[in-house]
Each structure stands twice: as C-alpha cells, then as structure tokens.
Amino acid sequence: MRIESCGKTFADGTRALEPATLDIARGETLVLLGPSGCGKTTMLRIIAGLELPDAGGRVLFDGNDMTSVPIERRNVGMVFQSYALFPNMSVADNIGYGLRIRGMARQERAARVAELVALTNISGLENRRVDQLSGGQRQRVALARAVAVRPGILLLDEPLTALDAALRDRLRGELNRLLRALGITTIYVTHDQSEAMELGDRIVVMEKGAIAQIGTPREIYFMPKNRFVAEFIGAANIVEAPVENGHLVLPGGRQPIGGGASRAAAVAMIRPETIWIVAEGGAPLSGIIDSVSFIGDRQRMVVSGASDKLLTIDAPNTIKAQPGERIGLLITPEAVRLLPAEN
Amino acid sequence: MQYGAPGQGRHFFMPHRTFVWLCLLPLAVLTAAFFLLPMARLVVTGAEGPQGLAGYLAILVEPRYRATLINTVLLSAATTIVTLIIATVAGMFLQRHRFPGRAVLIAMLTFPLAFPGVVVGFLIILLAGRQGLIGDLSNRLFGEKLVFAYSIFGLFLGYLYFSIPRVILTIMAAVQKLDVGLEEAARSLGASPWAVQRDVVLPALGPAFVASGAIAFATAMGAFGTAFTLATNIDVLPMLIYTEFTLAANFATSAALSVGLGIIAWAILALARSFSGSAVAAAG
Numbered sequence: 001m002r003i004e005s006c007g008k009t010f011a012d013g014t015r016a017l018e019p020a021t022l023d024i025a026r027g028e029t030l031v032l033l034g035p036s037g038c039g040k041t042t043m044l045r046i047i048a049g050l051e052l053p054d055a056g057g058r059v060l061f062d063g064n065d066m067t068s069v070p071i072e073r074r075n076v077g078m079v080f081q082s083y084a085l086f087p088n089m090s091v092a093d094n095i096g097y098g099l100r101i102r103g104m105a106r107q108e109r110a111a112r113v114a115e116l117v118a119l120t121n122i123s124g125l126e127n128r129r130v131d132q133l134s135g136g137q138r139q140r141v142a143l144a145r146a147v148a149v150r151p152g153i154l155l156l157d158e159p160l161t162a163l164d165a166a167l168r169d170r171l172r173g174e175l176n177r178l179l180r181a182l183g184i185t186t187i188y189v190t191h192d193q194s195e196a197m198e199l200g201d202r203i204v205v206m207e208k209g210a211i212a213q214i215g216t217p218r219e220i221y222f223m224p225k226n227r228f229v230a231e232f233i234g235a236a237n238i239v240e241a242p243v244e245n246g247h248l249v250l251p252g253g254r255q256p257i258g259g260g261a262s263r264a265a266a267v268a269m270i271r272p273e274t275i276w277i278v279a280e281g282g283a284p285l286s287g288i289i290d291s292v293s294f295i296g297d298r299q300r301m302v303v304s305g306a307s308d309k310l311l312t313i314d315a316p317n318t319i320k321a322q323p324g325e326r327i328g329l330l331i332t333p334e335a336v337r338l339l340p341a342e343n
Numbered sequence: 344m345q346y347g348a349p350g351q352g353r354h355f356f357m358p359h360r361t362f363v364w365l366c367l368l369p370l371a372v373l374t375a376a377f378f379l380l381p382m383a384r385l386v387v388t389g390a391e392g393p394q395g396l397a398g399y400l401a402i403l404v405e406p407r408y409r410a411t412l413i414n415t416v417l418l419s420a421a422t423t424i425v426t427l428i429i430a431t432v433a434g435m436f437l438q439r440h441r442f443p444g445r446a447v448l449i450a451m452l453t454f455p456l457a458f459p460g461v462v463v464g465f466l467i468i469l470l471a472g473r474q475g476l477i478g479d480l481s482n483r484l485f486g487e488k489l490v491f492a493y494s495i496f497g498l499f500l501g502y503l504y505f506s507i508p509r510v511i512l513t514i515m516a517a518v519q520k521l522d523v524g525l526e527e528a529a530r531s532l533g534a535s536p537w538a539v540q541r542d543v544v545l546p547a548l549g550p551a552f553v554a555s556g557a558i559a560f561a562t563a564m565g566a567f568g569t570a571f572t573l574a575t576n577i578d579v580l581p582m583l584i585y586t587e588f589t590l591a592a593n594f595a596t597s598a599a600l601s602v603g604l605g606i607i608a609w610a611i612l613a614l615a616r617s618f619s620g621s622a623v624a625a626a627g
C-alpha cells in the first residue's frame with residue numbers, strides 16, 4: 001500500500017495535512033501517532049476513501065490507483081473511535097452485516113460470525129442489542145465487524161480511547177495478539193505513545209499536519225529526529241549547550257558525546273533512564289538533588305545545577321539519596337543524542 | 344417540642360407528596376373542563392338520536408357515511424405516505440447540502456405553515472381550478488382545459504401542501520441528528536448508497552416518521568378549511584359533520600361521526616406507533 005503526496009485542505013481553508021508520502025508493507029501494523037488535531041484521522045480517512053486528497057495526491061493498493069474508488073469498493077475494514085455500531089441490529093447482525101452485503105449465504109455467514117465471536121471473546125452476547133453492551137464489548141464487536149469481511153487493510157481510529165485505563169491496557173494486549181494472529185495490514189491511529197510502542201511495527205509521528213518521523217518504536221525512541229519527536233515520545237531531557245571537542249559544555253561539567261563538530265549552540269536529548277547516579281567526583285558531571293519521588297519500580301529525581309535546566313532522572317529504587325545532596329551523574333556518550341537546532 | 348428557627352424545622356415544608364398533587368391540580372382541572380366533560384357530552388349526544396345507541400352503528404352501516412369514512416381514511420393515509428416520501432427526500436437533501444439560495448428555499452417551503460386551510464384551498468383553485476394555471480397551460484398545449492381542483496386529486500394536493508411544511512421541519516431536525524459515522528461504517532463494509540439508506544438511515548429516522556406521520560395523518564383526517572373550499576363533489580368526514588350539524592341540524596349523527604373520527608384517528612395512530620415500536624424491537 002502506498003500513499004503518494006496526499007495533502008488535504010478542507011473547504012473552509014483548513015490545511016489538515018501537508019502532502020505526505022508513505023509506504024505500508026503487507027501484514028505490517030503502522031501506527032499514526034501525534035497530538036490532537038495533527039491530521040491523523042484525516043490521513044486515515046484519505047486511505048479509507050472517506051476523504052479525497054488534494055489534487056496530485058494518490059492512494060495505491062497493490063500498485064492500483066484507488067484514489068477515486070469510493071470506500072464501499074476498497075475492501076477496507078474500519079473501526080471508529082465511537083465504534084459506530086448499528087443500533088437497530090443485534091450483535092450478530094452487526095458482525096455479519098458486511099457479509100450480508102456481499103451476498104454470503106445465511107449458513108456460511110452464521111459460521112463466520114461464530115468464528116469471530118469466538119476470536120474476539122464475546123460468546124453469549126450474539127443476540128444482545130448494541131445498547132446493552134459495555135464499552136469493552138462494543139469495541140470487540142466493532143473489531144469483529146471490521147475483520148469479518150477479510151479486508152485487505154484494517155483501519156483503526158483511536159479504538160481504545162473511549163475506555164478506562166485498566167481496560168485499555170488489557171484490550172491493547174489482546175488487540176496486539178489478534179492483529180499478529182490475523183496477519184492483516186493495519187493502520188492504527190492513536191495519540192497514546194505507549195499504545196503506539198506496543199502495537200506498531202513502525203510508527204509515523206505527526207506534527208501539525210506533517211510527518212515528523214517514520215521508524216520502528218526503537219528508532220523513534222532512541223533516535224528522534226527532532227525536538228518534537230523527542231519530547232512527544234517518552235520523557236526527555238532537552239539540553240541546550242555549546243559543543244567543544246566532542247563534549248557538551250554544561251554548568252555541572254563536561255559531558256562527552258559521540259563526536260560531532262564543535263559549535264556555539266547545540267540541542268541534545270538525554271533520556272531520564274540513561275543517567276546513572278554515582279558518588280560526586282567519580283563522574284564528569286555533577287549536580288544537586290532537588291527532589292525525589294518514589295514511584296515503586298523506580299524513583300524519579302530532579303537535579304539542578306548540572307545542566308541549564310532541571311534534569312529528570314529515573315534511578316533504581318534502591319538508591320538512597322536526599323534532596324540537597326550533591327551527586328555525580330554518569331551518562332554514556334551514546335545516550336546523548338544531538339538534535340538539529342531549531343530556528 | 345423543639346422547633347428550630349423558621350426554615351430549619353421540617354414542619355415548615357410541605358410533604359413532598361402533597362406538593363406533587365398540588366402541581367397536578369391545574370392539569371386535573373384542564374383535563375376535566377376541556378376534555379372529559381365536553382367529550383362525555385359529545386358521546387352522550389351521539390346516542391340521543393332517534394336510533395339511540397344504534398346511531399353509532401349507523402356511521403358504519405349507512406352506505407353514505409361508510410363511504411365517506413373510507414374516503415377520508417384513504418385520503419389521509421395517502422397524504423401521510425406521500426408527504427413522508429417527499430419530505431424525507433427533500434429534507435435529507437436540504438439538511439445535507441449547502442448551496443446558494445438554500446435558506447430562501449427552506450423559508451419558501453415552510454412559508455405555508457401559517458396558512459389556514461381555506462387559503463390552501465384557494466391556492467389549489469388558482470393552480471388547478473377553472474381559471475387556473477394548469478388549465479391555461481393545458482388549453483394552450485392540447486386545446487383542452489385540465490381542471491381537477493374540485494376532484495379528490497385537488498383535495499389530495501391541498502392536503503399535501505398543508506402537511507409537507509410541517510413534516511419537512513421534523514425530518515430535517517431528525518436528519519441533522521443522524522450519526523454520520525454509522526453511514527460511513529456501513530459503507531466501509533461495502534454497502535451501496537441504497538443499502539445505507541435502507542439499513543441505516545431509514546431505521547434511524549423511524550421515530551421521526553411515526554411522530555410527523557401521526558401529525559400529518561391526524562391533521563388530514565380533521566382538515567376542514569381545505570375541504571370546505573374544494574370538496575364540492577366529494578365527501579370527507581369533517582365536511583359531513585359540518586353539513587349534518589349546521590344544515591340538517593342532526594346533532595346526534597354529527598356527534599356520533601365526531602366520536603367516530605376521533606376514535607379512528609386515534610386507533611390508527613396507536614397501531615402505527617406499536618407497529619414501529621415492535622419493528623424497532625424486532626430489528627434490534
């Protein structure tokens with residue numbers, strides 16, 4: 001599947017999407033990730049055929065130009081954020097609707113519906129009305145309905161956002177296993193980075209209608225291309241300092257980095273869990289502990305004096321340190337990632 | 344006794360139940376004065392004719408009365424169905440599309456809302472009467488004057504004209520509340536535009552159809568002004584009641600006919616409602 005320079009300007013002049021090009025491999029799960037209003041839904045709707053890209057944009061399935069093919073003939077499965085289940089049909093009729101439209105015989109249809117009911121764990125609910133279901137059950141029905149027709153591509157728009165946190169975590173795992181088992185090409189929209197990390201083979205990070213970075217979860221996390229991606233994914237310390245002879249020159253010392261030309265102003269990212277706390281004097285960098293909050297599996301410390309801003313550190317939960325204490329900070333050169341300077 | 348300051352003691356407040364009954368008083372008075380008493384009187388009057396209670400039977404047995412009754416029900420039913428079809432197609436289009444002149448068009452369509460039936464009848468005469476536009480046109484084209492204002496078709500047209508503005512507004516409001524996501528979901532599953540209408544849109548509009556159809560039907564059953572202006576050759580129930588009452592001074596029969604009109608309209612509406620209710624339940 002390929003999206004070729006697809007932009008979208010709405011009739012009222014809103015530029016929702018800058019022309020973007022994207023390739024999706026067969027069987028891959030691609031996650032569109034970004035803050036609210038960045039154009040994720042718009043991109044998904046263009047792929048689905050619910051929205052036409054601006055002139056020049058093309059949507060290709062298996063090399064065939066589908067740009068002007070309406071959604072009902074694209075063979076896509078869609079799960080909407082609101083689920084959009086048909087209120088005038090039972091659960092089984094909802095799941096079997098696409099099959100009925102395709103003219104599948106009643107018995108064959110019933111068999112396929114039963115298969116999906118088992119797959120999505122909703123046995124016993126087949127004859128319920130949709131308004132008699134809980135949020136999690138609705139989500140499963142919506143998914144079952146979308147995959148029942150064996151779509152060429154599955155599109156999910158924030159399918160878990162409407163659920164409470166505990167259920168979201170459980171369903172996320174379930175969804176992940178289901179998508180792997182089906183081996184179906186999937187595009188998954190979310191603004192939740194942990195959801196994106198767990199589900200995505202690759203993640204497309206979007207910012208203000210443009211693609212900021214495409215990469216595997218690891219690439220996105222460890223090698224963000226810019227400050228926006230670094231801050232949006234996980235927690236990040238953004239440090240602004242000059243670079244001299246392969247060192248960041250900070251108020252608390254000189255931190256070695258993996259090379260890079262000397263310059264007066266650089267922007268670097270350091271993840272909180274890559275900073276190690278050691279005795280003062282044993283490290284190139286030192287600072288004073290501002291606060292310590294014990295989280296359970298780890299503790300979060302805020303250190304001042306080491307960098308131009310406060311540094312956030314995720315330290316093991318066994319370290320005993322008090323606010324006001326002076327400590328040394330050890331960071332491997334590879335953990336410091338230089339970002340392009342902003343203009 | 345330990346009464347606190349005024350407002351603190353519970354005894355200063357009326358018990359909740361008394362309060363509710365007091366609120367119901369106006370409703371009770373209204374119901375008694377305007378509905379129960381006159382209705383009871385009407386029912387009694389209907390049985391006070393020379394035939395007694397059999398006067399009620401007469402409206403079903405007497406050929407003239409029966410024919411009128413059937414006429415009225417059929418005409419009202421046809422009006423309701425055609426109104427719903429036209430109003431749905433037009434209302435859906437008007438609600439879903441933005442085009443220049445849309446506001447003007449909606450205003451024009453709903454302009455006749457305030458017209459009394461007589462004016463509607465007059466408009467039909469202007470259109471299809473002996474001096475009407477259609478007559479003129481057909482005369483010029485085919486050399487024959489087409490006049491149908493005073494036929495059942497003219498009456499039908501008048502009823503349509505009367506009910507469409509009412510129904511179209513209800514339908515437009517219902518269309519606005521439709522969940523577009525449902526239609527998109529159906530399309531994503533392969534449903535053609537027709538299938539989407541059949542499986543998603545029309546079921547969702549069901550309650551609006553029943554509500555506005557009920558009003559259209561009841562209005563058509565009781566329409567007098569339009570009938571008075573146009574129904575010179577045909578009998579509809581309100582006209583029959585009028586002639587029995589004023590011309591023949593046949594109070595008993597007109598009362599019996601009125602009660603019959605009320606019951607039939609009410610029964611058909613109840614039927615429609617339960618049918619649509621069970622249809623929704625069965626589908627759901």
Ligand SMILES: Nc1ncnc2c1ncn2[C@@H]1O[C@H](COP(=O)(O)OP(=O)(O)OP(=O)(O)O)[C@@H](O)[C@H]1O
Pocket residue numbers: 010011012014015016034035036037038039040041042043191
């Ligand atoms: N039909 C429309 N007409 C005009 N502007 C629109 C339309 N739909 C979306 N937009 C605008 O386009 C931009 C992108 O919208 P989109 O729905 O794609 O965002 P999103 O990334 O899905 O956000 P969210 O996470 O809140 O769902 C927004 O600024 C939105 O206001």
Ligand SMILES: [Mg+2]
Pocket residue numbers: 040041042157
């Ligand atoms: Mg969205």
